[in-house]
Amino acid sequence: xxxxxxxxxxxTVEEYLEGVPEPQRTTxxxxxxxxxxxxxxxxxxxxxxxxxxxxxxxxxxxxxAFAEHCSLFGMSGTLLGPFKDELKKYSTSxxxxxxxxxxxxxxxxxxxxxxxxxxxxxxxARK
Numbered sequence: 001x002x003x004x005x006x007x008x009x010x011x012t013v014e015e016y017l018e019g020v021p022e023p024q025r026t027t028x029x030x031x032x033x034x035x036x037x038x039x040x041x042x043x044x045x046x047x048x049x050x051x052x053x054x055x056x057x058x059x060x061x062x063x064x065a066f067a068e069h070c071s072l073f074g075m076s077g078t079l080l081g082p083f084k085d086e087l088k089k090y091s092t093s094x095x096x097x098x099x100x101x102x103x104x105x106x107x108x109x110x111x112x113x114x115x116x117x118x119x120x121x122x123x124x125a126r127k
Contacts, residue, residue, distance in 0.1 A: 009050055015047075017029060020065045025065070027070050027102075028070060031105070034107045037111065039114070040118065043055065043056040061074060061075060061079075070098070071098050072096070072097045073097075074117060076095065077094050079095060079120065080092060083116075090105070
């Protein structure tokens with residue numbers, strides 16, 4: 001069977017974003033910029049589980065677009081707990097925050113989530 005563009009697995013974050021329709025693409029680009037603004041130098045971006053992910057001492061966070069929403073994934077099941085009150089207006093599960101494309105997560109909340117994930121990784125590495 002011939003593969004279509006929809007079947008193509010992106011190899012880079014840029015390829016992933018190129019394949020995302022608007023307005024999701026613009027929303028994810030904003031999320032990516034906010035995440036990048038707080039990352040340590042040694043953090044890297046890549047594709048894992050077919051979505052953009054950031055690695056820092058292991059998997060840190062990921063993000064993706066879907067037909068009706070976008071998601072931010074905390075790659076540890078404990079990331080969202082300290083933020084449960086701030087996340088009440090969003091659909092969440094153990095490590096996922098789903099948000100409307102036209103109402104992305106506030107930049108300050110993304111920064112705090114990512115900084116918390118980094119702190120978790122650093123604390124685990126010190127043990």
